Amino acid sequence: MDLSSFKIKFIEEASILLINLEKDLLTLEKEPENMKIIEDVFRVMHTLKGVSSMYGYDNIGDLTHKLENIYELIREGNFIITAQIIDTTLFTCDHIKRLLEDEAFSNPKNIKNHEKVENKIKEILAKAGIKEKKRLKKKKQVEGQTSTYNIIFYPDESIITRNINLIAQFKELFSLGTYQIVHSQFTKAYDHWSIFLVTEKTLEDIEDALFFILDDCKINRIADFDVFNEEQLEENSQLFNNINTSNKNAENSSATEKSSDNELLVTTDIEIGKHKTSRIAVDSEKLDKLMFLVSELITTNSQLLLTTNSKTYDPIKEYLNKLNYLSNEFRSNAIEIRLVPVEDMALSFQRLIRDLSKHLDKKIEFVTQGTNTELDKNTIDLLAEPLMHIIRNCIDHGIQTPEVRIENGKEPTGIIKLVAFHSGNNIFIQIQDDGMGIDTDVIHKKAIEKGFLKEDEIVSQKQLFDLMFMPGFSTAQNLTEISGRGVGLDVVKQNITELRGEIEVNSEIGLGTSFTIKLQQSIAIMDTMLFSVGDMSFLVPMEDIELCTAYETEYIKERSLTNLIPYKEQLIPFVDLHKEFNLKNKYPKRLETIIISKNEKYFAIVAERIIGEHQAVLKNIAKEYEELDFLSGASVLADGKIAMLLDNGMLYTRVKNLVKN
Amino acid sequence: MDKSKKKKEINSFIIFRMLNESFAINVSKVLNILEMQKITTVPEAPSYMIGVINLRGEVLPVIDSHIKFGIDPLVVTYQTCILVLDIVSSNDITTKLGLMVDFVDEVIEIKPETILPPPGIGETYQSKYITGMYQKENKDFIMMLDIDKLLTINEIIKLKESNIDEDNKEENTKEVIN
Incomplete structure (x- = not known):
C-alpha cells in the first residue's frame, strides 16, 4: 500500500467517525447530562486527533485537539455542555469534512471557515479558561504519582x-x-x-x-x-x-x-x-460487481434452460434445475446484501431540521418510524436529496413559527415525521408535517395564472396537487434562501421517477401535509411483461398492466383518426408502436394489445405479439440514449436478445399528445 | 499488475479499415473485438447509433463508423467487426461503446517519433480527430485516431443537433439486421 491508499482509508475512517459524532452531538443536545455520550464524543475527538496528525492532516489534528480539551473538562465535571459548545462542535464537524477533501486550503472559503472555527473554539476555551488552569494543576499531581x-x-x-x-x-x-x-x-x-x-x-x-x-x-x-x-x-x-x-x-x-x-x-x-456488531463495511463498487455477476449468472442460467428444453429425460436436467434453484437463491441473497436501513439517512435529516429550524426561529421535533425498513443502497443514496428537499419545504413553508402555532391552537413545537414501511412488493416512505397544509385555492389560482389550467377547467384535488410537480410551478409567496426558487418539486419528482418510483401529496389545510413515495425494494430486478413489435422487443412493468387483449389490424387503422379506442364504457387513447416507431415491416392480421393503467389513467399499447412474463434484470440504457425518455432501461432476454423497458408515465404524455394532434 | 502505468507505455495500435483508408487506435482503448452480431435497433435514436448489443449481460450501444464520418452507411460483410472501446469524455466519465468497422487489419507497433503531423485542410475526414499520420514501409498512410474525441457524448450531441441524414436510418438498420 502506498501513502495515498492509506489516506483514502483515513478519510473513510474519519468520515465514519464524524457521522457517529454528529449523531452523538444531536443526542447530547437533548440530554446534556448524559455522561456516556460525553465520553463517546471525547473519545471520537481523541481518535480523530490521533489519526489525522498521523496522516499529516495537522489542521484537523489541531482543531480536534482543542475540542478534545473542552470535552475533557466536561468529562471531568469541570465544565458544562452549552448550546454554544454543541453548535461549535457541529460547525467544526462540517469544517473537518471540508478539510478532508481540501487539506491544502485550495478553496479560499475554507481558509475563512478555518479562522471562524478557530475563533469559536477560542471563545469557548476562554470561558473555560479559569478552570483550565485548575485542571493543569490537577494533572501535575497525577504526573508525580506512581x-x-x-x-x-x-x-x-x-x-x-x-x-x-x-x-x-x-x-x-x-x-x-x-x-x-x-x-x-x-x-x-x-x-x-x-x-x-x-x-x-x-x-x-x-x-x-x-x-x-x-x-x-x-x-x-x-x-x-x-x-x-x-x-x-x-x-x-x-x-x-x-x-x-x-x-x-x-x-x-x-x-x-x-x-x-x-x-x-x-x-x-x-x-x-x-458494541461491535457483525456488520462489515464493503466498498460499494464490489457489491455492484457482485450484482453484475449475479445478473450474468441468471441470464446464462435461463439460456441454458432454454437450450435443454427437450421433452426427453436427461440426467443433466436434474442438475440444471438444482443450478436454477441455487442461482435464484444466490440472486435474492445478493440483493439483500445491498439493502441498508432507511435509518442511515435519517440522521442527516435530523441535522438539517435542527439547523434550519434554529435559523428560522421555529421549533421542530423530528420523529421517525419504521426506519429499520431496508432499501437498496443505491436507492437510499439517490433518495436522500429529494427527501431533503421535501423536508426543507416542510420546515420553510409547512411549519409555522411557535407564535402562529399557538394562535391556531397547536403545540408550539411542530413535528416532522419520517415513516417507512413495506406493503406488498413496494416500500413506502412518507414525510408528514403538522403544519399549515397546502391551500388548494392558491394552487388553482397559480395554475390558471401560469397557464397550466384553463379558467373553467374542473379538476380534482389530486390533480391540483400533482400540478405542484410540474416544472416551473412554485407557489412560494416569498423566495427564501431555503426553498422556493422554482426548481423544486419537479426535480424531486424527476429523481423519484429515475428510481422507478412514484410520489404523491396529501394535505389538509390547517392540519398538515404528507408526501408519500412509493418505491421498489430493488430497482435492479422487476417483474415485467414481454412483447414484440416487428423485430424489437419491449417490456412493461407487470404492475401497470390492466388487461391484455387483441384487435384486428383493420380496426386499429380505422381508429387511428382519433387515436381512441373504447374500453370499459369510455374512450382511451392508444399508441400504435408500428406507426410510432416508423417500422417498415408488414402489419400482421391481428395486433395484440396491452391496456395500461398508470396513475389512474388508462391507455393502450398496440403491439404485435405478447410473449409472456419476464423477470427482468434491468440494465441502464446507455447514456447516449438518455434523450429517449420513453425508455427507462433494458434487459437481456434468455436468448441473448435485448428488450427495452417502456416508461409508462412518459409514454402516456406522448399518447395524450397523439390525441390532441 | 500496475495497469495504468503499462497503458501509458503501450505503442501498439490496432489498424482498421474504412473504405480504402486505414486508421489506428491505441490498443489500450480497445477492450474487445467482436464478430458482427445481431444488433437490436433502438427506436428514435440518432442514425449513427445503430442499436445495442448484449455484451456479456451489459447493454452496449453500437456506432456505425461510416455514418459517424459522414459517409454512406456501412455494408455488413463477413469481415465486419465491432470494436469495444473504452471512451473517456472531457468530464472524465468512462463509457463503453461499440464501433462497427469494415474490418480489422492487424496490430502494429508505432514508435511515437515516427508519427507525422496530421494532414492539412481539405481532407475527407475532420482532422481534429486525427492526431497524426504514420507511413508503414513506404506504403499507405495510416491515420491515428483520437477515439475519445471522436466518440465522446458531447460530440454525439453536437452531431445529433446537426441531424445528419435522418432518412438513411431505416434502410441502414435493416441492412444491419438482415
Whole structure:
C-alpha cells in the first residue's frame, strides 16, 4: 500500500467517525447530562486527533485537539455542555469534512471557515479558561504519582521484515520504571508478551518509548499504585483480579484489532467489544460487481434452460434445475446484501431540521418510524436529496413559527415525521408535517395564472396537487434562501421517477401535509411483461398492466383518426408502436394489445405479439440514449436478445399528445 | 499488475479499415473485438447509433463508423467487426461503446517519433480527430485516431443537433439486421 491508499482509508475512517459524532452531538443536545455520550464524543475527538496528525492532516489534528480539551473538562465535571459548545462542535464537524477533501486550503472559503472555527473554539476555551488552569494543576499531581501500566506486546509476522531494534525499544521502556514480564502460556511458543510496568512517568512517555512498535502494543493503565508493592497490592487485590480477567479479553481481541485508543481503561475495553456488531463495511463498487455477476449468472442460467428444453429425460436436467434453484437463491441473497436501513439517512435529516429550524426561529421535533425498513443502497443514496428537499419545504413553508402555532391552537413545537414501511412488493416512505397544509385555492389560482389550467377547467384535488410537480410551478409567496426558487418539486419528482418510483401529496389545510413515495425494494430486478413489435422487443412493468387483449389490424387503422379506442364504457387513447416507431415491416392480421393503467389513467399499447412474463434484470440504457425518455432501461432476454423497458408515465404524455394532434 | 502505468507505455495500435483508408487506435482503448452480431435497433435514436448489443449481460450501444464520418452507411460483410472501446469524455466519465468497422487489419507497433503531423485542410475526414499520420514501409498512410474525441457524448450531441441524414436510418438498420 502506498501513502495515498492509506489516506483514502483515513478519510473513510474519519468520515465514519464524524457521522457517529454528529449523531452523538444531536443526542447530547437533548440530554446534556448524559455522561456516556460525553465520553463517546471525547473519545471520537481523541481518535480523530490521533489519526489525522498521523496522516499529516495537522489542521484537523489541531482543531480536534482543542475540542478534545473542552470535552475533557466536561468529562471531568469541570465544565458544562452549552448550546454554544454543541453548535461549535457541529460547525467544526462540517469544517473537518471540508478539510478532508481540501487539506491544502485550495478553496479560499475554507481558509475563512478555518479562522471562524478557530475563533469559536477560542471563545469557548476562554470561558473555560479559569478552570483550565485548575485542571493543569490537577494533572501535575497525577504526573508525580506512581501508577502501574500493563503493556501487551503482540507483534505480527511483519515485525521481522520491519527491521526494528526491539532490544533498544524495550530498554527505553524499562528505563522508565520497574517492570515484570508475565508469561501466561508456558506450554506454547510465545506469540505475545505481557509486561507490567510501574512508573512515575505518564502514558505519553511510554508511548514515546515504544514509538516504533506502538501499533503492536496495547497499553492499559491498570492501577494508581505500585502493584509490586505487596502491601498496596493486597489492599487492592480485588481490583487486580478484575484486571487480570479483563486483560485476557484484551489479549484475545488485540490479535485482530490494534486499537489506537491506548488511553482507554480496561473496563471500557470490554464495552467496546460488546458494541461491535457483525456488520462489515464493503466498498460499494464490489457489491455492484457482485450484482453484475449475479445478473450474468441468471441470464446464462435461463439460456441454458432454454437450450435443454427437450421433452426427453436427461440426467443433466436434474442438475440444471438444482443450478436454477441455487442461482435464484444466490440472486435474492445478493440483493439483500445491498439493502441498508432507511435509518442511515435519517440522521442527516435530523441535522438539517435542527439547523434550519434554529435559523428560522421555529421549533421542530423530528420523529421517525419504521426506519429499520431496508432499501437498496443505491436507492437510499439517490433518495436522500429529494427527501431533503421535501423536508426543507416542510420546515420553510409547512411549519409555522411557535407564535402562529399557538394562535391556531397547536403545540408550539411542530413535528416532522419520517415513516417507512413495506406493503406488498413496494416500500413506502412518507414525510408528514403538522403544519399549515397546502391551500388548494392558491394552487388553482397559480395554475390558471401560469397557464397550466384553463379558467373553467374542473379538476380534482389530486390533480391540483400533482400540478405542484410540474416544472416551473412554485407557489412560494416569498423566495427564501431555503426553498422556493422554482426548481423544486419537479426535480424531486424527476429523481423519484429515475428510481422507478412514484410520489404523491396529501394535505389538509390547517392540519398538515404528507408526501408519500412509493418505491421498489430493488430497482435492479422487476417483474415485467414481454412483447414484440416487428423485430424489437419491449417490456412493461407487470404492475401497470390492466388487461391484455387483441384487435384486428383493420380496426386499429380505422381508429387511428382519433387515436381512441373504447374500453370499459369510455374512450382511451392508444399508441400504435408500428406507426410510432416508423417500422417498415408488414402489419400482421391481428395486433395484440396491452391496456395500461398508470396513475389512474388508462391507455393502450398496440403491439404485435405478447410473449409472456419476464423477470427482468434491468440494465441502464446507455447514456447516449438518455434523450429517449420513453425508455427507462433494458434487459437481456434468455436468448441473448435485448428488450427495452417502456416508461409508462412518459409514454402516456406522448399518447395524450397523439390525441390532441 | 500496475495497469495504468503499462497503458501509458503501450505503442501498439490496432489498424482498421474504412473504405480504402486505414486508421489506428491505441490498443489500450480497445477492450474487445467482436464478430458482427445481431444488433437490436433502438427506436428514435440518432442514425449513427445503430442499436445495442448484449455484451456479456451489459447493454452496449453500437456506432456505425461510416455514418459517424459522414459517409454512406456501412455494408455488413463477413469481415465486419465491432470494436469495444473504452471512451473517456472531457468530464472524465468512462463509457463503453461499440464501433462497427469494415474490418480489422492487424496490430502494429508505432514508435511515437515516427508519427507525422496530421494532414492539412481539405481532407475527407475532420482532422481534429486525427492526431497524426504514420507511413508503414513506404506504403499507405495510416491515420491515428483520437477515439475519445471522436466518440465522446458531447460530440454525439453536437452531431445529433446537426441531424445528419435522418432518412438513411431505416434502410441502414435493416441492412444491419438482415
